[in-house]
Amino acid sequence: YAPDITIGPDGKYYLYYVLDHLPIVSVAVCDTPAGEFEFHGYVHYADGTKLGEKEGDEPSFDPGVITEGDKTYLYLGFCGPGDTSRTGSFVSVLDKDMVTIIENPKLVAPGCMNKEFAPDFNEHPFFEAPSIRKRNGKYYFVYSSAAMHELCYAMSDSPVGPFTYGGVIVSNCDLGIDTYKDGKTPVAPGANNHGSIIEIGDEWYIFYHRHTNNTWYCRQGCAEKISFNEDGTINQVEITSCGLNGGPLVGKGKYPAYIACHVYKKDMGVYIGQSEVPFIKQDGADGDKRLSFVHNVTENSGIGFKYFEFNGVKKVRVFARGYGMGFIEIRTSMDGEVLGKAQVHHTNHWQVYDIDAAIPDGVSPLYITYSGGGSIEIQEFELV
Known part of the structure; x- marks a missing residue:
């Protein structure tokens, strides 16, 4: 599910992925981001127990990673409505070998069944698709909320939190945008969303997806330019046809x-x-x-x-x-x-x-x- 990649301390590219029906995280490595990747190992605790198989672990899903110095921060999680066994998204800190956990999983964003953890997330609780970015000393935790059609973000001064809910970045049916319609009116069929923010040149963009063929499982990649306020917060952007065009x-x-x-x-x-x-x-x-x-x-x-x-x-x-x-x-x-x-x-x-x-x-x-x-x-x- 939804692999992510990071550059390790050795300059190599490490791909983190979770296979269907398995609770563990696999890692592959390559000298270039285009492959071919070779299997590197499983993310595990110091005693060798794989992450996801230790008592109390939640099943792994949608890895998101960022490396700083000799440490890599791995974010995981999936929280379906009504599932009390899933509490939110967790971050684990990995050693420079890219697979050994040196700081155990820590909850950073609560799901809809765990509203007591951080009430500021309650209207937009974590669902899936964790992704982490850093800009101007702030860490941005990007995720898909329980509403599914929106990508939201939370901010922190540390990659392990605590994170404060920031807002919606984009909705693939434009809910929340009220400049040309009522904010509760969709302009396209909404469904689950997955993506993140990235800097291209001097501009930042949100990449996301929408759906085709009237099904949740056929998707079309999209991008919108985003803007930051002086305090680092992000304004929700309307969906357009412009993509990476840079303008109309x-x-x-x-x-x-x-x-x-x-x-x-x-x-x-x-x-x-x-x-x-x-x-x-x-x-x-x-x-x-x-x-x-x-x-x-x-x-x-x-x-x-x-x-x-x-x-x-x-x-x-x-x-x-x-x-x-x-x-x-x-x-x-x-x-x-x-x-x-x-x-x-x-x-x-x-x-x-x-x-x-x-x-x-x-x-x-x-x-x-x-x-x-x-x-x-x-x-x-x-x-x-």
Whole structure:
């Protein structure tokens, strides 16, 4: 499950991983991060007992690691709702051999069944996906909360805590963002989330995932630029289509529909698996290298893209198919004015719909919505 990697005191790369149905942590080593890795050993106590097999240990899950000097800090944990045998995420300190525990596991973030440990976590208790980062002398413990769709963080002056809950960094359905909607309204089907923060150049980003094929088990990697306040706290970011682009997308040319950050239907619920909600899928089996598209676009649903730098766009060319009896519409906000529309045709072949739509110049979203009967699929669009 969810391996993590660190550079040891010897300069080699150490990969920590947990195999399905096993409570222990395995370690592999390589001279380069790209492999090939060789088995190095199991994380164990000084007496040789493997972590996860000692009485009182909780099963290992989702390792996260950071190395400072001769010490490596290993974070583990999974806390499902209702499971009183799991109490939270623990950190163990490892010796320079990268496998021997020199400081026993210590609880750093409580799960939903252990609310007495640190009440400031109670609204966003630990669920899974621990990850650790350091910035400006502060340690950031990033994790997926019991709500599952969000990545949260806690801060400390020490890698072993105590950690103070900081807030939500990102939600893969944009819950908590209220700048363009009610904060309790999802704009995409939410589901579990996993990721962390990383510095690229002079900027910091949160990497996370969202879901495709209307299931918890098909995922699409995403990234958003984040910002820090003077005290080191992180502001929650809205989900966008920009990724690592560094700013708004160019408002000309073709874009695939699968970069939509909003895939929604009016009055939809929070979590994935709703039969009436659009979702990203592809022809063929999952994993096939075929172009993805948005499926099941019906009345009062649509897809949204944030953000574009528009300049002189007069037409949006939409590539769609399906058995619809309605109109494809172009907007610059979810409930905004319809700037142009085109009637769809019954067909199982991709068709091109040229929609006259004078989009105001400047930075704004783009929404492709649908009104009418039946359902359609949207593959891509072109800004002309």
